[in-house]
Amino acid sequence: MLVLVINCGSSSVKYQVRDTEGATEDAQVIAKGLIENIGTKIPNHTAALELMAKDLEEPLHGKTIDAIGHRIVHGGDVFSQPVIIDESVIEKIDELSPLAPLHNPAHVQGLKAATATYPGVPQVAVFDTAFHATMPEHVFRYAVPENFYTDYGVRRYGFHGTSHDYVTGIAADFLGIERSEFNAVVAHLGNGASITAIEDGKCLDTSMGYTPLAGLVMGTRSGDIDPSVLTSVLMQDSTMTTERLDTILNKESGLLAIAGNNDMRTVVDAMEAGDERAKLALDMTSYRVAKYIGGYNVAVGGAQALIFTAGIGENSHQFRTLVTDRLGALGIKIDEEANKVRGDHARIISTEDSAIPILVVPTNEEKAIAEATVELVAA
Numbered sequence: 001m002l003v004l005v006i007n008c009g010s011s012s013v014k015y016q017v018r019d020t021e022g023a024t025e026d027a028q029v030i031a032k033g034l035i036e037n038i039g040t041k042i043p044n045h046t047a048a049l050e051l052m053a054k055d056l057e058e059p060l061h062g063k064t065i066d067a068i069g070h071r072i073v074h075g076g077d078v079f080s081q082p083v084i085i086d087e088s089v090i091e092k093i094d095e096l097s098p099l100a101p102l103h104n105p106a107h108v109q110g111l112k113a114a115t116a117t118y119p120g121v122p123q124v125a126v127f128d129t130a131f132h133a134t135m136p137e138h139v140f141r142y143a144v145p146e147n148f149y150t151d152y153g154v155r156r157y158g159f160h161g162t163s164h165d166y167v168t169g170i171a172a173d174f175l176g177i178e179r180s181e182f183n184a185v186v187a188h189l190g191n192g193a194s195i196t197a198i199e200d201g202k203c204l205d206t207s208m209g210y211t212p213l214a215g216l217v218m219g220t221r222s223g224d225i226d227p228s229v230l231t232s233v234l235m236q237d238s239t240m241t242t243e244r245l246d247t248i249l250n251k252e253s254g255l256l257a258i259a260g261n262n263d264m265r266t267v268v269d270a271m272e273a274g275d276e277r278a279k280l281a282l283d284m285t286s287y288r289v290a291k292y293i294g295g296y297n298v299a300v301g302g303a304q305a306l307i308f309t310a311g312i313g314e315n316s317h318q319f320r321t322l323v324t325d326r327l328g329a330l331g332i333k334i335d336e337e338a339n340k341v342r343g344d345h346a347r348i349i350s351t352e353d354s355a356i357p358i359l360v361v362p363t364n365e366e367k368a369i370a371e372a373t374v375e376l377v378a379a
């Protein structure tokens with residue numbers, strides 16, 4: 001099946017056409033691209049998708065798209081599975097916009113534009129939050145008044161679900177463990193980063209919360225902080241606004257705030273050159289990851305594997321070492337030779353006598369979305 005995978009942001013559209021029957025990753029990816037400047041140089045999402053369709057004419061050689069899979073950030077507690085798109089689904093995604101004001105409105109634009117550009121082609125929505133729908137209530141609730149939850153939907157949702165789900169499946173297969181009996185900790189470490197406790201192959205807990213700001217120290221996001229910091233700053237600084245605070249915590253914090261740069265490669269290079277700020281930033285970041293790994297090991301009653309994925313998790317052997325060096329109490333030991341070997345397949349990077357294997361598993365959200373799309377459309 002030829003599946004067009006679309007990720008619509010407010011000013012950009014990232015797309016990939018995949019042949020789900022291709023034997024290798026190279027054979028599966030027929031075309032990919034990015035259209036930017038929607039709202040400035042390109043008037044709207046419909047115009048962007050028309051441009052995309054034009055760009056696709058040559059690589060498609062007259063073949064037609066069989067189905068479209070959309071990455072949708074927020075499914076709230078309405079969507080716990082991928083769904084076939086119809087009018088009512090688009091409406092519900094729109095209604096969830098208060099939970100993801102930057103993303104869901106753009107997704108709705110993209111869904112409508114795709115319907116106009118590819119009339120009659122079945123479309124599927126795959127939600128970043130869906131994999132986390134299995135979290136039990138004592139895990140997803142915050143200890144705040146009930147009406148925060150009932151009126152505003154304040155609870156833990158979790159994100160990067162498509163990646164956590166995909167990587168969990170690959171790791172269980174790789175280790176020869178039935179997914180339904182697989183306990184693990186998955187660290188998705190990219191510019192945005194989250195970590196998930198996997199129990200019996202499903203999500204038990206995850207570090208992102210009501211929004212993707214919670215949990216780990218990230219490229220530009222603070223991760224967990226004491227919420228009183230916000231009220232305190234607002235009360236002490238009369239020029240401060242809630243919008244400004246939101247920008248600071250999402251775009252000016254994390255590695256960027258401490259080390260002066262949000263790119264892991266640059267920060268690691270700076271640390272190796274003796275930069276104290278870079279060292280502090282990496283200590284803070286790796287300490288937080290290790291703390292979650294310890295907690296989630298307890299949560300799942302003992303993980304059978306620790307899995308690293310995404311930009312930093314897959315590529316930065318230095319950062320993996322910084323994290324795993326803090327896991328001595330769990331008997332988890334990294335093999336420095338194996339850790340430094342690069343590769344684009346799942347691999348083990350722990351020593352023979354490590355309490356559990358440490359794996360690097362490349363994530364592939366487009367592939368996961370295409371597979372979920374085919375599964376629904378074929379059914």
Ligand code: AMP
Nearest residue numbers: 190191192263264265310311312315316
């Ligand atoms: P992602 O959001 O998954 O694309 O990941 C982006 C992050 O991965 C950035 O912080 C990059 O610095 C980091 N990254 C990508 N490639 C490498 C690499 N070869 N070594 C270290 N970090 C990398």
